[in-house]
Amino acid sequence: MPARIITSDDEDDLMPPSRPSTVKRVKDEDDDDAPVVKKVKKESSTPKASPKVKKATTTTKVKKESTTNAKKAPVKKTTTTTIKKDPVKQQTVKKTTIKKETVGADGKIKKEETEEAEDVYKWWENDNQDDSIKWETLEHKGVMFPPEYEPLPKSVLMKYDGTPVVLPHAAEEVAGFFGAMLETDHAKNPTFQKNFFNDFKAVLKESGGAKDKDGNNVQIKAFSKCDFSDMYAHFEKMREEKKAMSAAEKKAIKAERDKIEEPFKVCLLNGRKEQVGNFRIEPPGLFRGRGAHPKTGKLKRRVMPEQITINIGKGVPVPEPPAGHKWGEVRHDNSVAWLAMWHENINNSIKYVLFAANSSLKGMSDYKKFEKARELKKHVATIRKDYEKELKSEAMFERQRATAMYLIDVLALRAGGEKGDDEADTVGCCSLRYEHITLSPPNIVEFDFLGKDSIRYHQEVEVSPQVFKNLRIFKKAPKKVGDDIFDRLDPSVLNKHLQNYMPGLTAKVFRTYNASKTMDDQLALIPNEGTVAEKLVKFNAANRAVAILCNHQKTVSKTHGESVGKIEDRINEVVWQKWRHKRMLLDLEPKLLKKEPKLFEDLDELSKEEKTACANRLLEKDSERWTKKFERDNEKLVAEKQKPKPKSELNAKLKDLADTNKQYLKEIKSNKVEGKGTVEKLRAQVEKLETRVTTMRMQLKDKEDNSSVALGTSKMNYIDPRLTVKFSKKYDVPIEKLFTKTLRDKFQWAIQSADEDWEF
Template sequence: MSSSDDDRPLARTHKANGITNAFTLGHPPKSKDIISESVDKAMDKANPPAAHGAPGISIRNGPVDEMDIDGPVVNSKVNGKRKARSSMGNGKSYKEASEGDDDEANPLSKRRRVSKGKNKAEVDSDSDDAPLVSKKLKTKPPTLVRKPVKASETAIGESEDSDAPLGEKLAKKKADIQKSAAKEAKAIRKDEKEHPKTKANGTASSKKRKSQINGVKKEESDDDGPLAKKAPAKKKANLKTEASPKKKGKTSKVETKEDEEAEAEEEEYRWWEDPTKGDGTKKWTTLEHAGVVFPPEYQTLPSNVQMLYEGKPVRMAPGAEEIAGFFGSMLNSTHNIENPTFQKNFFDDFTKMLKETGGATDRNGNKVNIKEFSKCDFQPIFNYYDAQRTEKKALPAAEKKRLKAEKDAAEAPYMYCMWDNRKQKVGNFRVEPPGLFRGRGDHPKTGRVKKRVDPEQITINIGKEGKVPAPPEGHRWKEIKHDQEGTWLAMWQENINAAYKYVMLAANSDVKGQSDFKKFEKARELKKHIDHIRKDYNAELKDKVMANRQRATAVYLIDQFALRAGNEKGEDEADTVGCCSLKFEHVTLKPPNKVIFDFLGKDSIRFYDEVEVDDQVFKNLKLFKKSPKSDGDEIFDRLTTSALNKHLSNYMNGLTAKVFRTYNASFTMSKLLQDMKSTGSIAEKIVDYNEANRKVAILCNHKRTVAAGHESQMEKLGDRIKGLKYQKWRIKQMMLDIDPKIKKKKEKEEGDDYFRLDEELEEIWIHEHQNFLVEEERQKIEKKFNKENEKLQADGGKEMKHKELEERLEEADRLAKKYKKENKTGKVEAEGKGPTVEKCEGNLVKLDQRINTMLFQAKDKENNKEVALGTSKINYIDPRLTVVFSKKFDVPIEKFFSKTLREKFDWAIKSVDEDWEF
């Protein structure tokens, strides 16, 4: 890309005394077109080469010393936000918006709620791939610097088998993996050159399969996409395509069942094996669905429930009362309601609605001018809604079941659609109810009112022959479309960010699965070109043309540190940035080669990372920040995201910056799996998998700060382990109660400390644990009693009286007395029917297994406290690699994928075996 390729006009300048002055006309300074040789040499002298290993590993969360250059400013808004460039538009069409990030499919209601008293910014960091800082960046002056919590010197721990820090070892591993990638890319191209008749995906087109699946003739190989290594098909003796000897006589029920299952499998639509799907732009031929479900209309508050202003109740119109209710109902969400931005935005919209609806009045009908937020008291409203929530929770199980059944029956028609005559599950068919926008991170619009969506705002997408769903009575749809290139069923525009919201198919549907499949296949295709790309950008790091050098530096950062490319933002959008939109204050340089990134990333979540970079990259960043640039000025001022992606598409059709994240994570995981030899129990194998996943997350910089609740979680896990050790001690004491003579024998075989109490089981802890066990027993008894009563009530029987519960609770009292006696005498009486030493020894073996499993879990949890494993596993590591591990080492896939993920990645689970390679 030459300087002429830049799609923005150069800053207008004039010369005074031979010096170019970019400020004279009020324009920001811009980097020069060409980098002179003298400037290059001068910077080389100023920056001697750093003595370091392979760059590319985050050293974030280690000690952050005071810096003698470029003191960091967190998200400074000097000179305003980054403005949208003329080449990029601010808005998106409904088609463009439908191809947005998966995160939009997750409604806020599904995200983790933050309980009172905990870190208010604690979120499910696995849901986002940007490294997170769990401390909330409150709306304070932007110059305030909040450094991440300090961890160890290396931030990623010490290796268990050597004195070298894990970071140092992984840096070398990363370099080895990149060399392997270059070697593999050359091998792939060589193979294609030698076998020109073979398609890019490695499947020979001349050979035909004998069998047909889904009515589509298959290639000889079972390959499922570009660059796939052929995986031998598993034989199924009961498939109709294979001849099997017929048994004489009657067919057993088992055989019939197997035949039915085989037939069902034969008929299952395996789209990933259908080469005719996904090639064109037409997504469907016929489409029918029932439309959307609207939230219930607003029910006004009882007359005795009113907001207070200056301590006095006020009345208002339903529209304003509903907005007051939005705020009042969430007083327990202190993270939001204590946020000044949230308060201001809410109060602005609330007072605006008051004006539109006639304002507020007191009991006597006198006007009340509500103009100060601090004088509003929403507690009565909160109390009302909180009581409703409590009442709903307290409903009998049978009533809850009945209500759910009614709701499911009412929504049943909307749950599925007919897509090309195939029944497909619809994702979120419910129109989002009105409320207060919360946003993520430090969003500037948090607290704004999300308005109710009317049918008149909704566009329906359906087949021409399909029956258009009827809108609610008295309403009409905005528009009816027959967009066969779109995968959406309904669409509307919300009022907060003017973003388009869509009703799409569910994650486990064919269409969604194909989207994931294509994403990972695109990353696999990058294998063939990665060596050329890396060779080119490393060469262009020294290019004399400024635009080329900036582009090469950006690609380096995107490839090595998984930075997002970054998109332009409008004036009213959050000041979030990515690589191409980094500003002066977002990058701090620390000689000889350390770079600190500190900015608001995706979803307004703070991205903080300290990394070691190549010497030339450090030099380039210093050049891009050269005076007269200062806070607010762009570092990559001759680069846009669109220009960067256009350049990348020259290497490979459809290649964009975001493909690097998927490729690096998947390729790294595949290399780690090739070298892995996992043995032992399932728990040990899961630790091995998570360890590989952890390395991928570190290598790809999917890191996070330690969650606020980590220590308490580890403490609880430690208590559970101690509880099992206490249980072991009690069983050993029971052995002595059964046979006192066994003491000498066991101590001789196992050691003098066999019957001794574990040192970490202190007396105070034991008493607390005993109290906990007694209380736990009480809760179990009460829960069982209530459940039995609910069942009796549902069956029309007579409920048990409270006396029955009191009699059952005596068991907990007996347990408390037993512990008290044990503490006094130091002896434990044998429990159970016919207790024997052999039975006790069997129980000890089981307890040891449970303790070992928990110790592995604790180790796993501690190792992964700073790493966003879910981000790598779900979004960036090809799910087929997880399936390969599952099948290769005989670990149930349920251990890695939840039910929802198993449905989402059904195509991956069914399409590969243990020999598949990325």
């Protein structure tokens, strides 16, 4: 349906512009940021007040336990808490007093008190946060460098034109990067191959060149003559050896790795322990990029300490760089929230070591982002009304600005920005060029460009007639391929204009606002009924609506079909078990078939072949499970220097499983199952199995619906997490079902501050 135009005469109509309908999805790729179109419901221009955070209260409960003995049982009292505010650090210091009553040997009750102190720091309850000062004291252990390169065995060589060649270690490492991924799609990409080979030759030249076994120089000029198969085989062997490690060996390796990483994982921020995020320096390797990135395959060089700037508080020990090296610079800048930085060589962009997602500083940043989106609710109707008027402005600049605002608001396009000649040709709304837009009357626009992360955005949409007319004007001759559509506009000008409506408002706030508003509207449509699994499917459908709005697409996994097939197999196995239980019912009470025909109308849901396949799969899975358990148990016994179990024990179990399988196959062939137990218990079991089948089929549909949509991006970055917390508390859905452990840590502030009455 064509979008309605709001003209300057419609001053009383503050309804947001309709999101134009999608005419045709040309091609969806793994694009987290290039949006498709979705209709947005009418919003109120009056914001609802933010809920007040409930202050912590302390209660003391005494748990009484009665006993028939003369002695009184121990009585435990819950924690009593006193809270003090530290105005300097804006920190909540929690003093915990633990009271215990225990019965001594003499029968008398003894009282004990212990006091502990712990940091609780509920920063979201503090209204006076200073944006200009990120920290007062900061102490950390620096960064963790990747291990030095370990040369390959002398027998593992790259071949050139059939001749094994010896490479300097620096060049061998780069060749190994390609060899390790020889059978991947990346390594088969011509752009990846070209970029890799150019950088490989440069490193080869820097490090002394290749030689044959006799020490003669070998000129490596053609990629097609390079043979990395021996390297690939070596790395595959290493991968298989790693997989074959025992659980104890893997556990020991992990423990050693954790011990090395431990000092880097935390820092002291204003005297509090905080988690550090990406404390590891990126190891060297081949750049992959997302989508059709022009620099895919280029060498990410090893980062040296001399390239790194350390940021740390004054008067505390500066972390020691690796032996023989020194830091590029040491700063004491408390106006920034990073611990270290360096320039990477692919795009010459800056990489930062930041606080972890669950840290207070990162939490504050997220909180302010979502609060900014909530504030936009007060102004969005006015902004939309103004840009609808300016779509017909006589001033070309105003028309371009209004059209760009329409695309950013209604199509959820990013604002975009200028790119250098050596950067990927990615664009946003303001940097769209003549060739990125194709117009088809009456009002169909085809967009085709590389969005953020070089992900192709190729979409045909229906826009309002006035927007179509404006785009046709913006493409009018003498404009040609390579010319900007919005030649009088750039993101900085647009953002400056937006700040006239609201301090700090930028174009990107609209994506957060529209995503959260859409989620809020979708959740309001969900009835508070059904099982947790049913509610979860409906929540995912709401989340999916937001992902589609923001076009957070992903490529369907190569293993998706296999994964769906396994779920369908599991559903069939439950259906088969349901058939067995119903046959048991009929064996115990044959008259039920005539008394309750509906209960047995699905007896032939599976064919004999499908039931047989289910029985055989069950045998295979159970045999594998028991075999692995037997091997794990024996590994543990050997590690504890005990005698392992005899193989005969496993063989006996496998024989039992095979005998059970024979019985199942006999049941399937005869279409009869011997009744065991009572009719009541069998009925109850049938009901459970039917509920389980319904739930599994619902989850399968949810999985298929989400196969090409990335729900995580919108949930992590665009949907206000307090909406998810509200849903959890209002609909009695465990937060663990909605947020992963990582997101629960990241959004702890939302989990503790929002309730079922919270309003976006």
